[in-house]
Amino acid sequence: MGITKTQIFNTEQNELAIMFKVLSNPARIAILQYISQQNACICNDIVDEIGLAQPTISQHLKELKSIDLIRGEIEGKKVCYCINLKQWTAVQTLLNSFFETTKDNCC
Amino acid sequence: MGITKTQIFNTEQNELAIMFKVLSNPARIAILQYISQQNACICNDIVDEIGLAQPTISQHLKELKSIDLIRGEIEGKKVCYCINLKQWTAVQTLLNSFFETTKDNCC
DNA sequence: TTTTAATATTGCTATATTACGATGATATAT
């Protein structure tokens, strides 16, 4: 999306934006939901489940990994992805606290 | 961002993605924080506060309005923006419930 | 009514994103 002037914003603002951005795509939402439903990890059943090409899924997984929301464990030829619960909760807390703080200031 | 294949995802997934997307920019985060801190509404002090050109701010405000997160009240020449608390809370609940549901399924 | 101030809209450029085919890397299976 064009150049974002990250320099003029503080770390918190930039980090919040990055987390929101990683989640701002329906494919990535679907991937997260699917991975979580498999309880255990899964691999590129994701490709079959979601209707996108394998490279596309792989790229989305990479973005989810970039903020450590999921982890990929190599098992032979396959890679099993699962939600990183610790980071998941941390992100949830961070976003939630943004909502709370803003709400408190407001009215 | 290139074409997103929204057709292959369900309404919930697409709506979540849209909300995350609106919040996925540090300028919009900063605008929301600033508006909320002013307690009452403010106008284009936002332009002075944030270091971006007036058209850019105007565009960001439009995107925030698109999901009804803020409201602009016209007061003569000026427009006073404020957080729409009802929608703010609704979005918070929706996102939070996404985090919770996914977490519950997971482990 | 003309000017001025505040905001929105338009048009443009530069860069990011989504998606995919082709290719590369790696590990099991034959």
Add this chain to the structure above:
DNA sequence: ATATATCATCGTAATATAGCAATATTAAAA
């Protein structure tokens, strides 16, 4: 060793986004 399956990376096309200058719009003020 060779083939096959799984996944990642590269390169590229199409589209979206961020930002701004210029311009339009609107309303108070002169």
